[in-house]
Amino acid sequence: MYTTILVDDELHCTESLAMLLKKNHPELTILGKFNESKMALEFIKANQVDLIFLDIEMPGLNGFELLSEVEDLNFDVVFVTAYDQYAIKAFTYSAISYLLKPVDEEDLQDTIVRWKEKKNKTLALNQLHMMHDLLTNTNRLKTKVALPTSDGLEFIEIKSIMRCESESNYTRLYCLDKSKHLICRTLKEVERVLQESGFVRVHHSHLINPQYIKKFVRNDGGYIIMDDGEQISVSRTKKDRLFELFNHVERL
Template sequence: MQNKPKITAVLVDDDAHLRKGMKAMLELYASEFQIVGEAENVHDAIAVISNQNPQVVFLDIQLSEGTGFDILEKLTELQGKISFQVVFITAHEQYAIKAFRFSALDFLLKPVDPEELQKVVAKIQATLQKHENFEHIELLLENIRKKADNFKRIALSTAEGIHLFNINEILRCESEDNYTKFYFVNGKSILISKTLKEYEELLGGQGFERIHQSHLINLAFLKSYIRKDGGYVVMSDGSHLPISQRKKERLQEILKTI
C-alpha cells in the first residue's frame, strides 16, 4: 500500500520559538503536512516560496521588516497570481480578521489552538481537491490595500470551490440548519456551509438586517413592510418573509431613516 503524498508547506514567522511550536503541532495534529521551508522576513519568504512552490503557506501578518501582505503582493507581481493556499497566523487584528472572513480565507489566532488547527487542516485538505483559481486572495489584497470598512465583494466557499460575488447583488440570506442559502437579484441561489449568524456578523454593517431567526435581508431590496398577519416584509423578488416579534421595533426604526 502506497503512502499518500505529503502536503508541502512553508512556515513564515519572525519568532523562531513560534515556528518551532507550529512545526511540533503540525507533526502532532497534521502529520500529512511536510514543512519544506521556513522564513522569518519578507525577503527570505519570497525566496523560499518561489523555490519550493508549496501547496500551503502558514503566514504571520506582522513581521520584523514588513507584513505577510507584502509577501503576497510581491509574489503576485513576480508570478502573476498566487497559486497556493494561505493560512494567516495573527494576533487580534480586527480589521484583518474581517477582511479574511470576507475573502473566505483561513486564519489562526495566537496562541494557536490545536482544535482550531485541526479544523483549518481539514478545510485545506478539502480545498486542495477542488479546482481553485485563488481569486479570493486577490480580493483580500484589494481590501487590505483600500483599508476601507465598506467591502464591495465577498468570497463564498461552496462544495465546488470559492466564488466571488458583489455584495449589492445579494438579495437575502436564509438559514437552513447549520447552512446558509444565499439568494441573488438574478434569481440564482447557493448553499454555504456556515451559519446565518456568521453572515449576520459580516454583513450587518453592509446594509443587511436580521429580521428573523431564519432571515437576513438586504434593506436595499426591501419593497414593503406589512403589519397584518403577525408582520412580514415583501422583498423585490416577491418573497414574503416573517418578522420576529423582537425585531419589529428595530425594523420600524430603520424604515424611518430610509
C-alpha cells in the first residue's frame, strides 16, 4: 500500500483524479486533496507521503515553488499539467513522470505501473532542476537526454543514439558505442522527445536515427539495415515518411 495526495487549484481536477484512483488503484490511499498549494505544503511538512500528484501552474505557490519549500524530498511526484506538447518534452528529458490534462484513464494506469516498478521512489533534486531549466529555456538546443537509472540519472548524447526498440512499457536504446540502455518509458514517450532531433518511427516497435541507415531493401514488404547490422521491418503506414527522408539524400 502507498499513500498519496492530490494538489491542484482546480477542484474538478482533484475530484476527477481521485475518482479514477479510487476506481482502479486501491493500493494508493488518498490522504488529502488540496486546491490551495500553501495548505498542501503544510500537510507535506507534517506527514509522510509516498507520491504526490502535483499541478505546476497554481496561484500562491506554483508546483516548483512548493517543492523548493520542502527540505527533504522523501517522496516522488507525478506532475499533472496542461502544458503544450513542446514543453512536455522537458518531462521526458528529465525522466520525471507526468500526466496531461484531462487525465486519461489508460495513461494514469501506465504511469502508476511504471512508478511502482521504480526502485527509487523519491524525486531527485537534479531531476527537478533539469526539468525547470528545460521548461524555462524551451528554445535552447537539446544535445543530451537524461536516462533514469536505479540510483539517479545518466546523461548521453542524443546523436550517439542509433535506434530505440519497444519492450512493452519499456524502451531499449542502442548506441554507437554498442552500449544498451533499458528505460522505464514507452516508445511513444521516447518518440516525443527524439522526433525534434530527426528520429523517425518506422515500425510500431522501432524508432530510428536516420543518419545511421545503411541500406533500404524493397523485398519482403520493405526493411532497412542499420549501421550496426540490425534488420528492421518498415510498416506500410510509415513508408511515406521514410521515402520523404530519402528524397533529401543525393543519388548517383
